[in-house]
Amino acid sequence: MSFAAPAWLAVAALASLGVVAIHLIAWRQPESVSLPTARFVPDEPARRATRTVRLSDLALMALRVAIVLLAGVGMARPSRDRARSGAARVIVVERRPMRADIPLADTIRALMADRVVSVIAFDTAAQAVDVESALAPANGAAHPSLSSGLVAGIREARRLAGIHERVDIVLASSFPEGAFDAATRAIRATWPDTMRLVRFPPAESPPAGSVDVRSHGDDPVAAGIRLAVSQGLARGTARVLRDPPTPDDSAWIAPGRVLVVWPREVDAAATVEAIHAPGATVVGYFSRGSGGDSGRVVARWTNGDPAAREVPWRGSCLRTIGFDVPDVGDLTLTPSFQRLAAELVGPCGGSWSMATLSDSALHAFADPPSTAAVAVTPGPAVNRLAAVLVALAALLAVAEMFVRGARVAGSRVAGQDA
Amino acid sequence: MPTLFDSLRGLTWPARRRALGVLPGTHLSRLRGTAPELSEYRLYRQGDDPRQLDWKLLARSDRAYIRLAEDRSLLATWFVVDASASMAWPEATLAKWRTAVALTLGLASVALGAGDPVGLVVAHHSHARLAARSRRGTLREMVTMLESLAPAGAVPLAPLLADARPGVRVVVVSDFLGDEAEVRSAGRALMAGHCDLHAVHVVAAEELDPPTRPIRAVDPESDRIARPFDETMRTAYDARFAEWRRDTATAWRHAGATWTTVSTADDPALAVRRIIGASSGASVVEAAGR
Numbered sequence: 131m132s133f134a135a136p137a138w139l140a141v142a143a144l145a146s147l148g149v150v151a152i153h154l155i156a157w158r159q160p161e162s163v164s165l166p167t168a169r170f171v172p173d174e175p176a177r178r179a180t181r182t183v184r185l186s187d188l189a190l191m192a193l194r195v196a197i198v199l200l201a202g203v204g205m206a207r208p209s210r211d212r213a214r215s216g217a218a219r220v221i222v223v224e225r226r227p228m229r230a231d232i233p234l235a236d237t238i239r240a241l242m243a244d245r246v247v248s249v250i251a252f253d254t255a256a257q258a259v260d261v262e263s264a265l266a267p268a269n270g271a272a273h274p275s276l277s278s279g280l281v282a283g284i285r286e287a288r289r290l291a292g293i294h295e296r297v298d299i300v301l302a303s304s305f306p307e308g309a310f311d312a313a314t315r316a317i318r319a320t321w322p323d324t325m326r327l328v329r330f331p332p333a334e335s336p337p338a339g340s341v342d343v344r345s346h347g348d349d350p351v352a353a354g355i356r357l358a359v360s361q362g363l364a365r366g367t368a369r370v371l372r373d374p375p376t377p378d379d380s381a382w383i384a385p386g387r388v389l390v391v392w393p394r395e396v397d398a399a400a401t402v403e404a405i406h407a408p409g410a411t412v413v414g415y416f417s418r419g420s421g422g423d424s425g426r427v428v429a430r431w432t433n434g435d436p437a438a439r440e441v442p443w444r445g446s447c448l449r450t451i452g453f454d455v456p457d458v459g460d461l462t463l464t465p466s467f468q469r470l471a472a473e474l475v476g477p478c479g480g481s482w483s484m485a486t487l488s489d490s491a492l493h494a495f496a497d498p499p500s501t502a503a504v505a506v507t508p509g510p511a512v513n514r515l516a517a518v519l520v521a522l523a524a525l526l527a528v529a530e531m532f533v534r535g536a537r538v539a540g541s542r543v544a545g546q547d548a
Numbered sequence: 549m550p551t552l553f554d555s556l557r558g559l560t561w562p563a564r565r566r567a568l569g570v571l572p573g574t575h576l577s578r579l580r581g582t583a584p585e586l587s588e589y590r591l592y593r594q595g596d597d598p599r600q601l602d603w604k605l606l607a608r609s610d611r612a613y614i615r616l617a618e619d620r621s622l623l624a625t626w627f628v629v630d631a632s633a634s635m636a637w638p639e640a641t642l643a644k645w646r647t648a649v650a651l652t653l654g655l656a657s658v659a660l661g662a663g664d665p666v667g668l669v670v671a672h673h674s675h676a677r678l679a680a681r682s683r684r685g686t687l688r689e690m691v692t693m694l695e696s697l698a699p700a701g702a703v704p705l706a707p708l709l710a711d712a713r714p715g716v717r718v719v720v721v722s723d724f725l726g727d728e729a730e731v732r733s734a735g736r737a738l739m740a741g742h743c744d745l746h747a748v749h750v751v752a753a754e755e756l757d758p759p760t761r762p763i764r765a766v767d768p769e770s771d772r773i774a775r776p777f778d779e780t781m782r783t784a785y786d787a788r789f790a791e792w793r794r795d796t797a798t799a800w801r802h803a804g805a806t807w808t809t810v811s812t813a814d815d816p817a818l819a820v821r822r823i824i825g826a827s828s829g830a831s832v833v834e835a836a837g838r
Contacts, residue, residue, distance in 0.1 A: 160762045160776060166634035166644075166725050166764035167755045170788040171775040 134207035134513070141203020146195045153191040210470065217297070218246040218290040222283035223264040224274045224303035224330075225253040228360045234302070234330045235265050241300050241328075248286045252279030258286065275477055276301075276309045280317045302328040305487045305495075316389030318495060327496045341475050344379075345372035349454055351392060354462030357472045363472035370475055385445035385449055390475050395419040395454035404432040405453065410469035414461040421452020428474060438474055447478035552650060553657045553687075555817040560588035561658045561824045562673045562785045563623045563717060564744050564806075573622030573663055589613040623717050623744070624667065624680045625659040628708050629694070630722030630750075631672035643812035646838055648721045648750045649694045650816035655719060655823060656690055668693065669711065671703040671722075680716075687784040702769045706730035714741035719823075721748045724796060726769065745805035748823055749793070753813040760786070 133139065165171075221241055238261060241247070250256050251264040256278045283299050291297045299321060303309065318325070341359050346353040349372055359363045368388040371379055375391060383389050400415040407429035418431075423442035430451060440449045449473060455461050464470070487495070579806070592601060592612035600614040629652050635645045656666045660682060667680030668690050676693055678686075704727045705720065712718050718738055720731060724747070735745045758765075760779045767773035793809065800807040806826040810819040 160778075162766050162774070163763040164637065164639060164768045165755070165758060165763075165765040165777070166637050166752075166768055167582065167758075167785075167789055168767040168773050168775055168777075169725075170785050170792065171765050171777045172781050172784045172788070173775055173783070205758070463793045 131208050134209065136206055138202050138206035142199050142206075145198045145202065149191060149194045149198060157446060180536070182313075190530070193526060193530045193533060194346040195528060197523050200519050200523035200526065204516045206521060207513045207516040208519075209513060210513065216246065216294045217244075218287075218294040219298055219300060220248045220250060220283045220287045220290065221261075221300045221302060222250045222252060222256070222279045224279070225264075226267060227253050230399075234328070238265060238302060241326075241388040246290065246294065248284060248290065250282045252276075252282065254278060256282035257280070266387060272328075274306070274309045275311065276305075277311050277314045279303070280314065280321075284321045286319070286378035292295070298323065298326065298508065300326045300328060304331060305329055305492055307487060309488070312454055315495075322498055324498050325493055325496050329492065341370060342368070343370040343372065345370075345394075346379065348457060349394070350459070350462040351394075351471070352465050355475060357463065358468040358472045358475075361468065363468055364475050365465070365472070366475070368475040383444050383446050383448065383455065386477075387446050388475065388478055390442075390449045390451060392474075393419060393454070394486060400456045403439050403453075405470065406421050406430050406432065407438070407470050410466055410473055412461070412464070412466045412470045414464075415456050415459060416453045417456070419436060419452045419454060420450070422450035425450075425478075429470065440478065441514045442478070449474065552654050552816055552820075556658055556820055557661065558653055559658045559821070559824060560662055561655070564827050565742060566662075567733055570754050579698045588616045590616055622664050622682075623644075623659075624665045624713070624766055625656070625713075625717040625719065626667045626669065626712050627656060628705060628718060628720045628722075629668065629670045630705055630720075630724075630726070631670050631676075631697055631699040632726055633700050633704050634723055634725045635750070636638075637752055638766065642699070642753050644750050645766075647701045647810060647812045647814075647816065647819075651748055651750070651810060651819055651823070652694065652707060652721050653690060653718070654816055654820035655686055657796065657823065658820065659717075660687055666690070666716075670694070670697060671705045672697055672699070673703055675702045684752065688811060700758060702726060704730065706734045708800065709738060711743075712738055712743060715743060717744040717746070721750065725748050728796060732799060732803055732805075735800070735805055739804040744827070746823065746827055747799070747805050747807045748807040749807065751793070753811055755789070756811065758782075762815035797821045 166328055216345050219241060221238060223238065242261065246263075248262045249259055249261050251259045253274050255275075279301070283301070287297045287299050305327070340359055341355055341364050343349075343352040343355050352370070352372060355364065355370055360385045366388060367386055369379065369382055370390045370392055372392055372394050374393075375389075379389060395417045400417040402414070403416040403418070404411065404413045405416065421436045422439035422441070425439035427436045427438070429436075429438040429451075431437050437453050440447045440451060455467075549666050589602065589605065590613065592598075592614050597615050597766050600616075601615050602615050605611070605613050629648055633643070635648060637641055651669070656668075659666050661680055665680040665682040666686055668676070668678040670676040672691070674697065676697060678689055678693060707721060709718065709720070709731060718735070720735070722731070724731070735747070739745055758777070760782070762776065762778035765775050765777040797807040797809070806823070808819075808823045808826050810816075810822070
């Protein structure tokens with residue numbers, strides 16, 4: 131057991147000795163007893179030393195000593211932590227769609243030597259795994275989120291800090307800009323020590339768009355999609371269904387393949403509308419259709435209604451587009467529509483920046499936070515054992531009042547019985 | 549209580565002085581009358597009852613003599629009982645009060661047995677009082693009155709003695725820890741009025757032998773008297789208390805009264821006999837053990 135404020139133990143010990151001394155040597159008022167012939171008692175001073183030194187009211191003394199000791203131990207804030215020793219390391223590894231190359235694997239394994247290691251693998255979520263699982267390719271790995279990795283890693287590091295004397299965190303990632311969000315730096319600031327960063331090459335970018343558009347006749351949307359693909363705007367593998375889907379289309383869905391259902395609303399009246407998707411806003415004649423009832427909203431009308439939704443399916447996703455463009459007009463040839471089309475046929479989860487952080491930015495990320503950042507670190511959890519001990523001391527103090535009152539009443543009764 | 553009365557049946561309590569009463573009773577009267585018991589002859593004086601002339605002596609001596617005989621009359625007995633707080637002790641048993649009540653009723657039963665009227669006045673805030681009567685039921689009334697009282701307070705005894713008529717027997721039952729000097733002074737005045745005064749001093753066994761553990765002794769009638777008391781003071785306490793008892797007894801006897809000390813440990817019947825014996829001229833016997 132360890133104590134956060136051991137000085138209180140000394141205070142409690144001294145106070146308990148004082149209580150014992152008071153019960154031994156303090157002046158005590160004898161019990162008052164009615165005696166009609168009291169006038170014949172020699173009128174001498176009330177204070178006199180007793181001949182014998184003995185402990186009086188042993189029960190009351192024991193109660194008072196217990197109160198003092200419990201309060202002192204409680205104020206010393208004991209904790210039942212085991213003695214901390216040794217070093218530990220938390221390695222937070224970004225999941226990758228391909229197996230880690232040998233240098234990365236060797237680096238990770240070298241970091242595990244001579245200490246207790248916990249490995250956390252993360253993409254959009256984080257979980258504790260063994261090192262081999264962390265280095266193995268993760269099929270269907272979603273875009274990495276450094277925030278989720280850091281939360282899990284810092285939590286694990288704090289747990290190990292209760293057992294080990296030294297704990298550090300190693301963050302192994304390609305550090306794409308898309309992995310940073312608004313909370314990442316604040317989460318980093320909760321760990322007051324330097325983080326070791328291991329940067330490895332980013333995962334291969336998705337190949338240039340391999341988009342299969344199933345349509346018939348003159349279809350301006352199909353033309354616009356193909357134009358976007360040819361210009362390199364669309365990436366990933368997708369099949370766009372302008373006609374009703376077939377079982378073959380359902381079977382085609384697999385991890386890395388996106389099925390886009392974009393029905394032709396040839397009979398619907400077109401009106402001037404605006405559609406917004408990340409990185410693209412298009413104004414033109416659109417006819418509204420059904421964009422699905424659930425799932426992630428990929429694009430919206432200007433009034434906020436979903437224009438396109440995406441639902442996860444079989445390790446990939448199914449995207450439903452709820453609008454169409456008239457057959458006449460060149461809207462689909464405009465750059466804005468092509469950017470919209472590229473977003474609508476792009477990989478699951480939407481496009482994100484694969485550009486990696488600069489070295490200086492990464493250096494700043496590795497350094498420990500400033501004092502202001504440390505201040506936001508939450509304080510130590512409430513010491514329950516200390517609270518229980520102090521509460522127990524308070525209860526005994528209440529009991530001591532009753533015992534003392536009973537002693538006084540008993541002395542009165544004894545006086546009556548004399 | 550019935551056992552006490554039974555053990556005192558047949559006991560007589562003669563007066564120490566000739567009674568002043570005129571009603572016939574058992575006590576020698578100051579008056580000389582026509583009782584058959586001849587006491588003396590006296591020359592006839594003008595105004596004497598001629599029926600008292602001894603004609604035979606006149607014939608023999610040619611001188612007129614009248615026969616004087618001892619008259620006997622009743623002697624009313626008044627009990628003045630102390631019911632102050634000091635009598636309610638020990639607080640658990642009220643032994644002093646119970647002893648005082650037993651002595652009062654025992655003496656009253658003896659007096660009533662001789663046909664003497666008995667009255668009662670209690671030094672209590674209730675001013676309990678019973679007029680002197682000799683009828684049946686008087687003793688029961690005294691029992692009821694005394695049993696219903698709880699000693700408390702510090703009502704002085706001396707004013708109650710002033711109510712006694714001349715020539716009666718007054719018995720003061722008290723621990724005399726209150727206005728003893730005033731009571732004695734009032735008693736002296738009663739003695740001057742031909743009263744027969746008896747002082748019955750009630751003392752608790754625990755007062756004669758107080759506890760040995762260190763205590764803070766508090767007078768129940770005066771909170772200002774509160775003194776530490778332990779075994780080192782025991783000798784001094786015993787000496788002072790004994791000296792007081794001795795001096796008080798001497799003072800009362802010098803005043804002409806009888807003084808009898810009765811402990812709560814004594815048998816009430818025997819104590820009553822001692823009190824009666826003291827009034828018959830026997831020496832006063834202190835309570836056993838002191």
